[in-house]
Amino acid sequence: MFYGKVIESSKGSLSLDKAQQFIASEKCGASLFFIGTVRNHNNNKNVTGITYDSHDAMVEKSFKEIFEEASKKLTIEHPAVYIEHAKGYIPLGGLSIIIAVAAKHRSQAYDLSRYIIEEIKKKTPIWKKEHYDDNQSKWLKGTPLIDPSS
Amino acid sequence: MKIKIELFGDARNFSDQDYLEITLPELSSIKEVRENLMDLVKNKYPDNKNYLEIVKCSAFANEHNEIVQEHYHLSTHTKLSIIPPVGGG
Numbered sequence: 001m002f003y004g005k006v007i008e009s010s011k012g013s014l015s016l017d018k019a020q021q022f023i024a025s026e027k028c029g030a031s032l033f034f035i036g037t038v039r040n041h042n043n044n045k046n047v048t049g050i051t052y053d054s055h056d057a058m059v060e061k062s063f064k065e066i067f068e069e070a071s072k073k074l075t076i077e078h079p080a081v082y083i084e085h086a087k088g089y090i091p092l093g094g095l096s097i098i099i100a101v102a103a104k105h106r107s108q109a110y111d112l113s114r115y116i117i118e119e120i121k122k123k124t125p126i127w128k129k130e131h132y133d134d135n136q137s138k139w140l141k142g143t144p145l146i147d148p149s150s
Numbered sequence: 151m152k153i154k155i156e157l158f159g160d161a162r163n164f165s166d167q168d169y170l171e172i173t174l175p176e177l178s179s180i181k182e183v184r185e186n187l188m189d190l191v192k193n194k195y196p197d198n199k200n201y202l203e204i205v206k207c208s209a210f211a212n213e214h215n216e217i218v219q220e221h222y223h224l225s226t227h228t229k230l231s232i233i234p235p236v237g238g239g
Contacts, residue, residue: 053162058215144209146217
């Protein structure tokens with residue numbers, strides 16, 4: 001079972017309740033919720049918020065591909081995955097991502113959750129612009145999807 | 151032919167709009183798109199080496215939301231997205 005969506009911050013917010021309802025299953029003994037939030041510092045600067053940009057269609061496609069890859073590479077019984085990522089301005093402490101997973105056993109749930117967040121960081125077309133307490137802002141450097149030397 | 155490129159992340163700074171339109175010869179490929187954008191950035195922001203690096207490191211996606219390679223040939227109907235280095239979560 002899979003669900004993945006980008007949520008525009010001006011239109012809605014990420015929902016732990018929906019995540020919990022989606023992954024609930026009597027077949028699963030382990031549920032895990034990874035929640036990403038906006039923290040108050042990065043690279044010795046005081047962060048006040050982050051603007052997230054995303055290519056929505058590619059993000060939702062990428063989430064599904066990552067779920068399918070995980071299902072092939074990892075041994076997960078009865079996997080259920082719910083992913084939401086924020087788009088737009090998120091203030092300090094606000095939720096940027098929810099990855100809710102359920103599986104038969106806890107080790108499977110931990111492996112699945114970790115796999116998904118690490119792959120999202122490397123592959124999914126989402127970008128962060130940090131805002132600082134001196135009213136400056138900066139797009140953060142990321143991981144290229146191509147090898148620029150080739 | 152005119153090619154529309156949707157902008158994301160740091161590449162949004164390349165235009166006041168959400169996209170750029172560039173004119174290329176028929177049968178051009180992503181290689182020519184990249185070269186055209188590098189020229190545009192060099193002319194518009196001669197002191198900003200970061201923007202040049204973004205163009206060098208960016209992938210491009212077609213209208214089917216697939217990453218396309220350097221030799222991918224374009225048609226008049228092609229709509230591209232520039233995909234700078236990613237980092238969500």
